[in-house]
Amino acid sequence: MARILFLLALALLTGCLANGQATEPTYNYDETKVGTYTLPNPLINNKGKAVKTQAEWRSRRKELIQLFAENVYGQTPKQAVKLRFQTTSVDSSALNGLAIRKLVSIFFVDYPQLLPIEVLLYLPKGRKVIPVFLGLNFCGNHCVTTEADIPLSTRWMGNAIGEVSVNNKATEKARGMQERRWPIETILRRGYALATAYYGDIEPDYPQGWHSGIRSVLGESTAPASDTTKANSWGAIGAWAWGMSRILDYLQTEPSIDAKRVISIGHSRIGKAAVWAGAQDERFAAVIGNESGEGGAALARRWYGETVERINTSFPYWFCGRYKTYNKRVADLPVDQHELLALIAPRPLYIASADGDQWSDPKGEFLGAAYAEPVYKLYGKVGLGTTDGRPQAFPAVNQPIGQTVRYHDRSGKHDVTDYDWEQYLRFADELVR
Numbered sequence: 001m002a003r004i005l006f007l008l009a010l011a012l013l014t015g016c017l018a019n020g021q022a023t024e025p026t027y028n029y030d031e032t033k034v035g036t037y038t039l040p041n042p043l044i045n046n047k048g049k050a051v052k053t054q055a056e057w058r059s060r061r062k063e064l065i066q067l068f069a070e071n072v073y074g075q076t077p078k079q080a081v082k083l084r085f086q087t088t089s090v091d092s093s094a095l096n097g098l099a100i101r102k103l104v105s106i107f108f109v110d111y112p113q114l115l116p117i118e119v120l121l122y123l124p125k126g127r128k129v130i131p132v133f134l135g136l137n138f139c140g141n142h143c144v145t146t147e148a149d150i151p152l153s154t155r156w157m158g159n160a161i162g163e164v165s166v167n168n169k170a171t172e173k174a175r176g177m178q179e180r181r182w183p184i185e186t187i188l189r190r191g192y193a194l195a196t197a198y199y200g201d202i203e204p205d206y207p208q209g210w211h212s213g214i215r216s217v218l219g220e221s222t223a224p225a226s227d228t229t230k231a232n233s234w235g236a237i238g239a240w241a242w243g244m245s246r247i248l249d250y251l252q253t254e255p256s257i258d259a260k261r262v263i264s265i266g267h268s269r270i271g272k273a274a275v276w277a278g279a280q281d282e283r284f285a286a287v288i289g290n291e292s293g294e295g296g297a298a299l300a301r302r303w304y305g306e307t308v309e310r311i312n313t314s315f316p317y318w319f320c321g322r323y324k325t326y327n328k329r330v331a332d333l334p335v336d337q338h339e340l341l342a343l344i345a346p347r348p349l350y351i352a353s354a355d356g357d358q359w360s361d362p363k364g365e366f367l368g369a370a371y372a373e374p375v376y377k378l379y380g381k382v383g384l385g386t387t388d389g390r391p392q393a394f395p396a397v398n399q400p401i402g403q404t405v406r407y408h409d410r411s412g413k414h415d416v417t418d419y420d421w422e423q424y425l426r427f428a429d430e431l432v433r
């Protein structure tokens with residue numbers, strides 16, 4: 001009996017430690033345990049002064065970006081990087097004649113040791129000046145379509161993806177694996193282009209991945225491998241966001257693309273990057289964060305689903321070192337995620353959750369979007385909209401709400417579905433065209 005109890009205690013203890021939990025859980029699914037919190041006001045500047053005009057917001061905006069850089073994502077290097085765009089293939093009759101398909105390599109001229117970002121671009125045939133959805137993908141360009149002549153990515157891939165990658169390399173089985181998440185033909189038929197690239201081209205998603213990514217040559221993380229705990233060094237999310245801006249640099253040179261209508265889109269960890277990219281880089285005309293969760297749209301102070309402590313434990317290399325110091329004192333963070341979303345204003349923003357994805361905290365994502373409202377108002381825009389000056393009620397599933405800022409809580413699991421895309425296309429038709 002004593003032996004059984006001992007083994008049970010050991011199992012519980014090691015189980016907890018394996019989950020990164022020392023004494024208490026680092027996530028919460030109990031709404032009654034969320035507690036109370038006070039959010040920082042995006043319209044009070046660092047000196048405590050109220051921000052009342054658009055001109056004052058321009059300065060406040062810079063302060064907020066700096067606060068997110070110093071405390072959450074790390075500093076994005078400001079220096080310009082020389083790029084060379086090389087078109088490696090053009091198929092003027094892709095997808096059974098629906099599309100022109102281009103493969104373009106983005107080379108880093110001054111860093112020949114880095115492999116290029118490989119961009120896959122689908123343009124609807126017969127259209128000029130086309131708005132575009134730009135989103136990174138999780139498993140290589142060969143995953144988003146079954147078109148057999150797209151080269152299989154040779155970059156590092158997570159083995160967790162299953163048989164589709166072996167020894168951290170993609171296999172032929174991966175072709176089209178995430179096709180369902182990228183309804184390319186629908187997107188093209190609606191008059192949009194799609195640009196995508198593997199996020200691992202910018203930085204492979206594992207703790208030492210930065211050694212072969214952009215952070216090995218740019219920014220503070222060129223310091224020793226302990227870099228991810230260095231206060232301001234940028235993390236992987238910052239790198240992926242930076243990479244999105246470099247793809248936008250390329251899109252600006254592509255004559256058939258309407259570079260003033262490039263929509264930053266991303267799911268989950270890539271959703272965090274898509275929002276941070278859109279917040280910093282105002283060339284993005286609109287932003288879509290699909291189930292971006294903790295470190296994305298979800299309020300950090302709302303202790304629900306994944307928490308700051310949990311994400312910093314599981315994925316320390318995604319964020320800057322200082323973020324970890326808030327693990328047990330989230331209330332001391334000088335920012336919260338509604339202010340990240342406010343940085344998108346006055347541009348259109350779509351935040352989406354799924355009711356089967358409580359890890360991302362749907363309500364926290366909704367409130368993140370709702371509390372960005374005052375900044376949209378400063379621009380004479382209605383964001384998500386309010387009732388008696390307060391956020392409106394959390395909507396029922398599959399009930400999109402809002403105006404310049406939109407939100408839905410889809411039924412189903414953590415994913416990107418046709419339902420999500422239908423809302424994004426409608427949003428783009430109404431607000432980006």
Ligand code: GTR
Pocket residue numbers: 267268269270293294306311314
């Ligand atoms: C989870 C992580 C989330 C989200 C997700 C994903 O493990 O905790 O924040 O990023 O991965 O990217 O699918």
